[in-house]
Amino acid sequence: MVRRIDLTGADGLRLAAWEFTDPPKGRSADADQAPGVLLLHGLMGRASHWAPTARWLSERHRAVALDQRGHGRSDKPAEGPFTREAYVADAAAAVEQLGLAPAVLIGHSMGALTAWQLAAERPDLVKALVISDMRASALGAASQREWESWFRSWPLPFATLADVRKWFGEDDPRVERxxxxxxxxxxxxxxxxxxxxxxxxxxxQMLTSRETWVFDAHWDSLAQVRCPTLVVRGLDGELGRAEAQEMVRVLPQGRYAEVPDAGHLVHYDQPEGWRAALAPFLEDVSPC
Structure with a gap:
């Protein structure tokens, strides 16, 4: 089962969250007693992208995926704010309102940055962290210009969903294969x-969100994360092996995992490899 929960963001925004409520195996049917997990999607994503992950997580955890501001079914205020502070405050509000603390945070790309910034600022809310394919180094102005150009290239509107799948999966100039x-x-x-x-x-709004973190490095906040943290990269993703291993070195309790044949969308590209990378870590930090 999946149920929608409406939450209130730090500045009064309505946030939509989705809880996967299958009773944990080997536990009582009261899922609220299971270890809490909050899943944070990346830029342009939505909570439903986590559905396959949340389903197997719900066997042993209370798994909730959040539509972050500007995304999915959450509010999209014309003037924002879409700052790092707003995203982190929303995640903190979600953990507190859902009663998940101390939670395991699992974040992809921008969602991973939100997760580790929250872990650094509010260690009382976070017991463990998974960072999926997010860099700690600055990407710079050239990267932002490339995104602006890429957005302009979208042939909107698409006539059918089949056209969407074909363009982003085959015809998009960013797709190498x-x-x-x-x-x-x-x-x-x-x-x-x-x-x-x-x-x-x-x-x-996506460009506005991105410009609040793309020009800066985030090593300082990463080093402030005290909880056990797993850094996961797809072998063909955006996070290189050297940078990922440096992130693990900087983290006081860092661990490292790779997922073969996966790109930036690690959990979408290789769901079984993704699960294999996370399962031992989650068993260590949230034994059931």
């Missing part, structure tokens, strides 16, 4: 309107 998982990922963040299919999010 066909990737059906990538096409499916983007099909899930589209909504049908009178003229066709368009993203659930504002591309302008």
């Amino acid at each position: 066909p990737n059906p998982a990538r096409g499916a990922f983007f099909a899930e963040v589209m909504a049908e309107g009178p003229d066709g299919w368009r993203p659930l999010f504002s591309r302008r």
Whole structure:
């Protein structure tokens, strides 16, 4: 079962969260007694992208995925704010309102940055952390310009979801080889309107969100994370092996895992490899 929960963000925004409530195996049917996990998607993502992960997590954990501000079914205020502080405050509010603390935070890309910044600022709320394919180094102005150009290249509106899957999985200039998982990922963040299919999010707001972290390095906040932390990278993802291993070195309780044949969308590209990478870590930090 999946149920929607409406939460209140730090500045009064309505946030949508999705709880996967299958009774944990070997435990009572009261899932609220299971170890809490909050799942944070990346830029342009949504909570439903975590559904396969949340289903197996719910066997032993209370798994909740959050639509972050500007994404999915959460509010998308025209003027934001879409700052790092706002995203972190929202995640803290979600953990507190859901009664998950101390929670395991699992974040992908921008969601991973939100997770580790929350762990650094509020260690009382976080017992363990999973960082999936997010860099600690600055990406710079060239990266932001590339994203602006990429957004302009989208052939909106798409006539059908099949067109969405084909463009993002095959025709997108960023795709080096066909990737059906990538096409499916983007099909899930589209909504049908009178003229066709368009993203659930504002591309302008996504650029605004991104510019609040892309120009800065985040090593200092990473070093402040005291809880056990697993850094996961896809072998073909955006986080290189050398940087990932340096992140593990900087973390006081860092661990490292790789997922073969996976790109940036690690949990989407290789769900079984992703599970194999996380399961031993989660067993250590949240034994059942």
